[in-house]
Amino acid sequence: MVTAALAEAVTHPAAGAALDIEQVSHAFDIDGTELPVLSDVSISVEPGEFVALLGPSGCGKSTLLRLVAGLDKPRAGRLREDESRIRSPHPSRVVVFQDPTLFPWRSVWDNVALGLEAQGILKSQRHRVDDALDLVGLASFRNAYPHQLSGGMAQRVALARALVNDPKILILDEPLGKLDSLTRITMQAELVSLWQRKGFTTLLVTHDAEEALVLANRVIVFSDRPARVKADIRVDRPYPRHRGDPYLADLRRQILGLLGLDATW
Numbered sequence: 478m479v480t481a482a483l484a485e486a487v488t489h490p491a492a493g494a495a496l497d498i499e500q501v502s503h504a505f506d507i508d509g510t511e512l513p514v515l516s517d518v519s520i521s522v523e524p525g526e527f528v529a530l531l532g533p534s535g536c537g538k539s540t541l542l543r544l545v546a547g548l549d550k551p552r553a554g555r556l557r558e559d560e561s562r563i564r565s566p567h568p569s570r571v572v573v574f575q576d577p578t579l580f581p582w583r584s585v586w587d588n589v590a591l592g593l594e595a596q597g598i599l600k601s602q603r604h605r606v607d608d609a610l611d612l613v614g615l616a617s618f619r620n621a622y623p624h625q626l627s628g629g630m631a632q633r634v635a636l637a638r639a640l641v642n643d644p645k646i647l648i649l650d651e652p653l654g655k656l657d658s659l660t661r662i663t664m665q666a667e668l669v670s671l672w673q674r675k676g677f678t679t680l681l682v683t684h685d686a687e688e689a690l691v692l693a694n695r696v697i698v699f700s701d702r703p704a705r706v707k708a709d710i711r712v713d714r715p716y717p718r719h720r721g722d723p724y725l726a727d728l729r730r731q732i733l734g735l736l737g738l739d740a741t742w
């Protein structure tokens with residue numbers, strides 16, 4: 478029998494956590510067959526932490542982000558933001574996906590305004606659209622249309638569309654995955670700078686161990702599906718990080734080892 482004290486210890490969120498993922502398991506039903514995707518995942522994220530999630534392809538990372546966003550409900554366990562149960566999407570938790578998914582018939586400004594429009598507060602809060610565009614360095618492109626933007630610029634617009642909500646938790650699902658390597662490095666630096674200025678809690682799914690180590694102050698490595706937390710690694714290095722830093726190179730080797738890969742450089 479579970480005592481009241483033990484039940485409390487198991488179910489009570491970590492004090493002061495911005496996000497608590499508690500014993501979450503999830504599965505999908507595919508043609509009557511159960512596909513387990515997440516297995517007993519517990520992660521407590523402090524306010525302002527930048528947490529990178531790494532794991533084998535298909536292990537369940539995006540599924541976990543969808544649960545945090547409130548887009549799906551877990552089969553078991555709980556998710557809490559600031560101690561309140563996550564049951565549905567909320568502007569305080571916004572997702573940026575790999576594909577910027579801009580509306581081609583709307584200008585940059587109008588695309589960014591979408592979040593405020595959906596909440597019915599655009600009229601009184603128009604300055605927030607300009608602020609968000611300023612933050613991502615696209616103020617001068619406010620009247621441009623998506624087809625006039627490079628891939629990096631389109632992704633900046635997607636980021637501005639998320640930031641206009643002034644989120645407490647920014648959820649990034651491989652947002653730089655489709656960019657060329659130079660744009661990607663530039664945007665990694667911009668992301669760190671944005672995060673440092675705005676202080677939002679960040680969850681980033683990436684396939685790139687180096688990206689995780691340049692950006693995050695914590696890296697969580699998942700197992701194969703169903704994803705379990707295999708390692709929770711603190712990256713104790715100031716920003717900006719240096720890609721040649723031997724400390725980061727050593728962590729990268731450890732992470733790739735956990736993923737079953739041999740780091741040859």
Ligand SMILES: Nc1ncnc2c1ncn2[C@@H]1O[C@H](COP(=O)(O)OP(=O)(O)OP(=O)(O)O)[C@@H](O)[C@H]1O
Binds near residue numbers: 507540
């Ligand atoms: N809506 C869904 N219905 C059925 N199965 C799904 C659904 N969404 C995801 N899956 C399955 O769940 C598993 C985990 O998918 P998920 O996208 O979370 O993995 P991932 O770790 O983000 O993958 P990747 O790194 O390749 O993007 C996959 O096998 C996928 O096919």
